[in-house]
Amino acid sequence: MTTLHLLSHSPYGNDRLTSCLRLFGAEDGLLLSGDAVYALQPASAARKALASLPSGAGLYALAEDLQARNIQADDAVTAVDYSTFVALTLRYDKVNSWL
Numbered sequence: 251m252t253t254l255h256l257l258s259h260s261p262y263g264n265d266r267l268t269s270c271l272r273l274f275g276a277e278d279g280l281l282l283s284g285d286a287v288y289a290l291q292p293a294s295a296a297r298k299a300l301a302s303l304p305s306g307a308g309l310y311a312l313a314e315d316l317q318a319r320n321i322q323a324d325d326a327v328t329a330v331d332y333s334t335f336v337a338l339t340l341r342y343d344k345v346n347s348w349l
Contacts, residue, residue: 252277254308254342258284261296266348271299279308279342281335287315290323301326310338 255278261267267289270280280303282289289296290311303309313329316322323329330338339345 251343252279254279254281254338254345256281256283256345256347257286257289258282259348260285261289261294267296267299270348271302274303274307276304277306279310279338281310281312281330281338283312283315283335285319287311287319287321290316290321290327292324308338310335 253275255270255274257266257270257280259266267286274280280300288294289300291297300309308328309326310328310330311321311323312335313331316329
């Protein structure tokens, strides 16, 4: 069963990203929104952790939040708008929001 994991909190100062990655399945997806997009900063520990995602996994970031924080996503990340966000929730078997 595939899961879309939703992270919206900064990867700094909490363990949500680490906990999420520990439970991440080979065909799961991860959507970063809000301050979670800071995990995509080049050469950061969080970005290095995301690089360990399985090759079949989807890594997404909300385009609006990338733009608001002036973060450039690399080729491994798919920037999505809100309608694509909704479509992703339907594509995966379940959705887990890391509150």
